Amino acid sequence: MKKILILADTHMPKKGKKLPEHLLGVLKKGVDFIIHAGDWSEKSVYEELNLYAPVYGVKGNVEIDEWAKKLPDKEVFQAEHLNIAIVHGHLGKGRTTPDRAYQSCIEDEPDLIVFGHSHIPFMEKRDRIILFNPGSPTDKRRQKEFSYGLLTIDANEIQLQHHYFT
Template structure:
């Protein structure tokens, strides 16, 4: 199973359209996971035509997005527990720490989060923490990015980095 993981698209403020490289991967995916800060409902409407979607809302999302999505979800995909949160709820901790805390009572094998726009992939004890970065708003990062999660008997997650937005 191939899953594309994105976050912090901030559309249409940061981009008028999604990068071609991302769209090509989404069309080959079995599932798309968005970790929040979509900004408007039109992006959701566009993406749901390309692939099945799971996601959460972020701190800048519209009420329409908040009506569709929760602040965090725990998915069971082929026996793997995958937590998804934007990572903005809570105080005085780093974004990865807030993401882990969100699933402290419902453990996950993989926790996907966003908010910082900083690509992140680290294992903490038995949990993989993953931030795909942003495909449209790299902020202070060298490149734009999104994630590719492959599930066979094991989980395999990696970043896909690229330079051009379109």
């Protein structure tokens, strides 16, 4: 069984000086790895998350530091039987962020596309592909609550859900 924390749009330290206590509680309980769909803002976010579990992530549209040049625009990897693609969602063709994410990853034949950019929690199935935006744990914008995602993979079953907090 794998437990995966899904984040995007942390925008730290501008929108949050530190990871929220709620999120730290999840990390301290343990996850197998972390997905971050961009807009970290600074390398320190990556470094802190990496203290808890291995991190897979992509570049967003706000990273300007030298370390961000090493981040890919897209990452595709296997977790158990699941083919996961990660993009931020600001690049590519499509009128909406989910459309851009879908179009930029479709050729990779993913089972799950994780994206960010809009700060809006989103989950939709298109054909056999699940599109998932965790929202933001530090910059909720017009959302009522902060959010993140948790993915559990157990044998051939997956459970993917948003978690909300104030």
